[in-house]
Amino acid sequence: MKTIQNLGLSIFLLGLAIFTILPFIGSYEISSEKLEEIVNNKGIKSELFIEDLKTTTVGKEFSDPFSFSSNITSAIANANVTHKEKSEWDKVIWDKPHSFSYQIAKDVGGGPVKENKGLFWFLTFGLGIIGALLYIIPGVVTLGPAGIKNNGIWFNAATNRGWIGWFAFVFLVGFYVLLYFFPDYIVNWTYVVDPFSESLSGNMASQWFLYGFLYCTVMTVMAIRMYIKYRHNKYQILRTTSVLFFQIVFAFLIPEILVRFEKPWYDFKNAFPLDYDFFFKWNLDDLIANGGFGLFILVWGIVLTVVIVPIMVYFFGKRWYCSWVCGCGGLAETLGDPYRQLSDKSLKSWQVERWLIHGVLVFAIAMTGITLYAYFTGADAVSGIKTQTIQDIYGFLIGSIFAGVIGTGFYPIFGNRVWCRFGCPLAAYLGIIQRFKSKFRITTNGGQCISCGNCSTYCEQGIDVRAYAQKGQNIVRSSCVGCGICSAVCPRGVLKLENGSDDGSTRYETPEVILGNDIDLFEMLEENK
Amino acid sequence: MEHIVIIGNGISGVTAARHIRKLSDKKITIISAETEYFFSRTALMYVYMGHMKFEHTQPYENWFWKKNRIELKKGFVKEVKDASKELVFASGETMNYDKLIIATGSKPNKFGWPGQDLEGVMGMYHKQDLENLEKYAPNNKACNRAVIVGGGLIGIELAEMLRSRDIPVTFLVREKSFWNGVLPAGESEMINRHIKEHHIDLRLGVNLQEIKSDESGKVKSIIIKETGEEIPCTVVGLTAGVSPNVDFLKDSNIELGRGVKVNRRLETNIPDIYAIGDCAEQHEAIGQRRPIEAVWYTGRMMGETLAQTLCGNPKDYNPGHWFNSAKFLDIEYQTYGWVWAQPKENEARFYWEHSDGKICIHINYDKNTNEFIGINTFGIRMRHHSFDAWLNEKRSVEYVLEHLADANFDPEFYKLHEKDIVAKFNQENNTNIQLKKRSWKRIFQFS
Ligand SMILES: Cc1cc2nc3c(=O)[nH]c(=O)nc-3n(C[C@H](O)[C@H](O)[C@H](O)COP(=O)(O)OP(=O)(O)OC[C@H]3O[C@@H](n4cnc5c(N)ncnc54)[C@H](O)[C@@H]3O)c2cc1C
Ligand code: SF4
Ligand code: SF4
Numbered sequence: 001m002k003t004i005q006n007l008g009l010s011i012f013l014l015g016l017a018i019f020t021i022l023p024f025i026g027s028y029e030i031s032s033e034k035l036e037e038i039v040n041n042k043g044i045k046s047e048l049f050i051e052d053l054k055t056t057t058v059g060k061e062f063s064d065p066f067s068f069s070s071n072i073t074s075a076i077a078n079a080n081v082t083h084k085e086k087s088e089w090d091k092v093i094w095d096k097p098h099s100f101s102y103q104i105a106k107d108v109g110g111g112p113v114k115e116n117k118g119l120f121w122f123l124t125f126g127l128g129i130i131g132a133l134l135y136i137i138p139g140v141v142t143l144g145p146a147g148i149k150n151n152g153i154w155f156n157a158a159t160n161r162g163w164i165g166w167f168a169f170v171f172l173v174g175f176y177v178l179l180y181f182f183p184d185y186i187v188n189w190t191y192v193v194d195p196f197s198e199s200l201s202g203n204m205a206s207q208w209f210l211y212g213f214l215y216c217t218v219m220t221v222m223a224i225r226m227y228i229k230y231r232h233n234k235y236q237i238l239r240t241t242s243v244l245f246f247q248i249v250f251a252f253l254i255p256e257i258l259v260r261f262e263k264p265w266y267d268f269k270n271a272f273p274l275d276y277d278f279f280f281k282w283n284l285d286d287l288i289a290n291g292g293f294g295l296f297i298l299v300w301g302i303v304l305t306v307v308i309v310p311i312m313v314y315f316f317g318k319r320w321y322c323s324w325v326c327g328c329g330g331l332a333e334t335l336g337d338p339y340r341q342l343s344d345k346s347l348k349s350w351q352v353e354r355w356l357i358h359g360v361l362v363f364a365i366a367m368t369g370i371t372l373y374a375y376f377t378g379a380d381a382v383s384g385i386k387t388q389t390i391q392d393i394y395g396f397l398i399g400s401i402f403a404g405v406i407g408t409g410f411y412p413i414f415g416n417r418v419w420c421r422f423g424c425p426l427a428a429y430l431g432i433i434q435r436f437k438s439k440f441r442i443t444t445n446g447g448q449c450i451s452c453g454n455c456s457t458y459c460e461q462g463i464d465v466r467a468y469a470q471k472g473q474n475i476v477r478s479s480c481v482g483c484g485i486c487s488a489v490c491p492r493g494v495l496k497l498e499n500g501s502d503d504g505s506t507r508y509e510t511p512e513v514i515l516g517n518d519i520d521l522f523e524m525l526e527e528n529k
Numbered sequence: 530m531e532h533i534v535i536i537g538n539g540i541s542g543v544t545a546a547r548h549i550r551k552l553s554d555k556k557i558t559i560i561s562a563e564t565e566y567f568f569s570r571t572a573l574m575y576v577y578m579g580h581m582k583f584e585h586t587q588p589y590e591n592w593f594w595k596k597n598r599i600e601l602k603k604g605f606v607k608e609v610k611d612a613s614k615e616l617v618f619a620s621g622e623t624m625n626y627d628k629l630i631i632a633t634g635s636k637p638n639k640f641g642w643p644g645q646d647l648e649g650v651m652g653m654y655h656k657q658d659l660e661n662l663e664k665y666a667p668n669n670k671a672c673n674r675a676v677i678v679g680g681g682l683i684g685i686e687l688a689e690m691l692r693s694r695d696i697p698v699t700f701l702v703r704e705k706s707f708w709n710g711v712l713p714a715g716e717s718e719m720i721n722r723h724i725k726e727h728h729i730d731l732r733l734g735v736n737l738q739e740i741k742s743d744e745s746g747k748v749k750s751i752i753i754k755e756t757g758e759e760i761p762c763t764v765v766g767l768t769a770g771v772s773p774n775v776d777f778l779k780d781s782n783i784e785l786g787r788g789v790k791v792n793r794r795l796e797t798n799i800p801d802i803y804a805i806g807d808c809a810e811q812h813e814a815i816g817q818r819r820p821i822e823a824v825w826y827t828g829r830m831m832g833e834t835l836a837q838t839l840c841g842n843p844k845d846y847n848p849g850h851w852f853n854s855a856k857f858l859d860i861e862y863q864t865y866g867w868v869w870a871q872p873k874e875n876e877a878r879f880y881w882e883h884s885d886g887k888i889c890i891h892i893n894y895d896k897n898t899n900e901f902i903g904i905n906t907f908g909i910r911m912r913h914h915s916f917d918a919w920l921n922e923k924r925s926v927e928y929v930l931e932h933l934a935d936a937n938f939d940p941e942f943y944k945l946h947e948k949d950i951v952a953k954f955n956q957e958n959n960t961n962i963q964l965k966k967r968s969w970k971r972i973f974q975f976s
Contacts, residue, residue: 154579347590445938448854450569452572453585
């Protein structure tokens with residue numbers, strides 16, 4: 001069994017290595033006809049830009065995407081400087097330089113990867129999947145009889161912030177930086193998934209398709225790990241199945257198929273304000289231009305946030321979304337599961353969390369308010385602030401850096417729910433409802449807690465569950481995503497996630513006799529809060 | 530300002546300190562020879578197994594003590610001078626107290642076995658024992674076999690710990706079946722099977738003769754009394770129960786039995802000296818409980834009770850209905866009320882076991898009145914509140930079975946067994962109990 005696992009690990013690492021090398025190979029050459037075609041398609045009026053590319057790039061072959069892209073992006077930058085100085089606004093190229101360069105590179109790129117998409121898919125994704133499964137599946141035997149098997153987690157350099165963890169951190173952060181900011185460097189990655197993209201939407205794969213495909217793949221493989229690790233726990237199995245289903249069907253397949261039928265790309269489960277650009281002008285215009293179906297999405301999006309989300313939280317807690325439906329939660333609960341113990345449990349981090357997450361919520365709402373105001377009044381600035389600027393700041397800081405680079409990249413260092421805990425504005429909104437008006441709570445089983453701390457250690461949201469459990473108090477916390485792991489790891493059967501009655505007293509309080517001692521514990525609990 | 534000194538920073542001493550702080554402004558000092566900060570002894574195993582780091586076993590962050598003005602003192606108290614209200618430390622220092630709380634916990638039993646002090650022989654109680662184990666049994670290369678002597682809750686935890694590092698374990702149990710002084714036969718046998726499933730070499734009905742040493746004073750092997758068999762090993766874990774850690778009081782005027790003798794107010798024979806937790810021994814047992822109860826929650830309750838007493842609100846220690854829980858490798862165990870290993874004369878029993886052999890319940894009730902007495906549950910979590918209420922209300926076994934669904938505390942979506950359980954009871958007893966659907970209203974009817 002150990003041999004199979006080691007073999008799997010080697011195969012996985014080989015796949016990962018090939019994947020890592022891909023951006024460094026290939027050939028990129030743009031002909032003058034191609035340039036003309038692009039200039040026409042894009043309606044580019046900057047002769048400076050065209051001249052620049054003609055001298056530096058056209059007709060030359062580049063053997064990596066970096067110098068090729070850098071020529072294009074600097075041509076854009078140089079041209080724009082001059083045009084802006086001369087106030088030749090119609091000549092300025094407003095596209096994001098690296099997205100622009102991505103489109104060209106994707107079009108003109110060549111080399112082994114583009115010519116052998118299937119082969120390279122196998123050498124990267126294929127080897128990765130096979131290797132990972134060979135590593136994971138023997139767990140059925142090696143983990144021993146079903147039960148909680150967290151042996152050695154704090155001894156393993158991958159899961160205790162050791163060197164493997166730091167390595168994974170650098171790798172993930174690097175991946176997100178490329179994905180969000182330098183898509184032109186990773187055209188080779190997108191080639192290997194082109195066949196899938198074409199069969200779904202009919203288009204070549206964008207970097208977002210690549211991301212979606214990778215996301216689903218990683219989640220599926222790591223869900224298998226969850227199925228094995230928690231095979232005795234039906235709650236975990238159903239929850240994992242649910243997040244996997246919503247990711248693959250709602251976040252990946254349906255939107256791509258919508259595109260095939262020339263409908264807007266839309267993820268029906270992605271609720272505002274997590275879906276922060278839902279009310280942006282371009283999206284609203286796009287939806288409205290799409291007639292009946294667009295309107296349906298518009299209405300659905302609003303109803304989802306205003307009606308469905310709060311009602312569901314009332315009945316089931318925010319878990320229905322955060323750990324049963326959401327894509328971010330889905331990745332956190334599969335890929336992120338090995339890192340859950342790394343979340344900070346200190347009181348300090350709780351204070352930081354409350355400021356940050358509610359700050360993001362306020363930011364998101366303010367931005368949307370300004371956007372809508374601008375939309376309806378036609379102004380492009382509100383008291384001197386350009387809506388575009390606010391949106392760009394939000395998109396960069398929150399949408400890309402926080403949710404992506406930090407949110408996932410930091411899994412191996414800060415645990416798997418950094419985004420969900422500190423940043424997600426939707427989680428903040430759900431949390432407020434969960435805290436004040438919901439049937440959901442984690443019930444503490446009377447006096448059975450032995451203060452061992454497993455629950456707190458494995459709470460991905462950094463909740464000090466034990467602090468409540470050892471007082472016999474139920475856990476009613478806005479940040480709890482109801483993953484159920486605290487309950488799973490508790491060796492004394494102390495914690496139960498349940499949707500009981502919502503009348504305040506039974507949700508928060510504990511009966512005095514339950515702790516066994518008939519002194520006035522009730523009063524003590526009150527003081528304890 | 531009155532100075533309250535607590536010897537022992539375990540659950541009982543710390544609980545007392547916290548509650549005294551909540552109720553008053555007295556000066557509080559906690560003394561311990563073991564660690565600087567309070568940690569959860571029950572979690573020691575998880576540190577060795579790599580589930581947690583030691584810091585995770587500490588329920589309060591380090592700033593907590595200062596913020597709550599609880600002074601911590603590291604040192605070993607070797608003498609209590611009650612006449613001058615003075616403590617003497619091993620270092621020679623002294624400390625005065627106005628009120629003294631003895632909360633010194635337990636120590637592992639050693640029964641004078643030859644070789645019991647060799648290198649590589651250890652108990653599993655203090656943090657130092659954990660460090661020892663880490664030293665002598667870091668992996669299965671340094672330790673090719675460990676022998677555990679004594680089949681109780683700590684023994685099986687130690688076995689699980691060692692198995693988590695793939696160290697071969699031989700487990701010597703004096704009884705004919707695991708923990709059968711406490712567990713009835715059905716449960717005990719289930720655990721025997723489960724121990725073997727975990728590849729632990731379980732030896733039932735055997736005693737330790739002696740521990741043999743190699744030339745350098747380290748453990749080499751053990752000899753089994755009954756068979757004379759010699760088992761080579763490098764580590765021996767002694768887990769044959771614990772007893773109160775009160776040797777340092779032998780020369781004081783404080784009345785000792787096995788532990789520090791106390792009354793229901795937790796007072797010793799000397800005014801202003803109290804004892805709580807594992808080291809306290811009740812003059813008279815409370816209900817069917819033992820005079821010394823070495824469990825976590827009783828230590829906590831005693832601490833809470835004593836804090837009330839010391840803060841001007843005198844209370845008797847009243848632990849209520851018996852309950853407890855443990856985990857045997859992968860099988861969780863909870864108990865509410867009493868289920869003795871052997872039924873008493875007035876008792877009738879109902880036992881149900883799932884076909885997978887890892888889930889069972891055992892109900893004890895009065896033959897004549899049908900009053901519910903207690904339940905053991907393995908592999909099914911049950912609600913403390915429900916059973917506590919039913920015991921208070923003196924419910925019948927029929928009532929308990931009818932409402933069993935209310936008491937289920939397993940995570941959502943788990944397979945429920947109440948129907949099977951009730952059906953089996955009906956069949957065995959010719960009754961017609963109908964299982965009621967779970968009702969939130971009943972469950973949350975707190976009084
Ligand atoms: C491995 C293990 C697992 C357990 N699991 C469970 C469980 O699952 N459930 C359960 O209910 N119970 C369990 N117990 C029992 C439970 O831990 C004890 O009942 C409880 O810790 C007792 O608390 P205490 O405050 O009385 O004493 P302790 O926790 O023993 O604390 C006493 C402290 O006083 C110090 N001390 C003693 N003498 C002196 C002195 N002269 N000077 C200075 N300091 C001194 C000791 O070093 C120690 O730090 C377990 C125990 C062990 C060892
Ligand atoms: S409290 Fe429990 S259920 Fe909630 S997030 Fe933490 S581990 Fe998950
Ligand atoms: S895991 Fe269970 S027993 Fe341990 S501290 Fe948490 S609630 Fe208490």
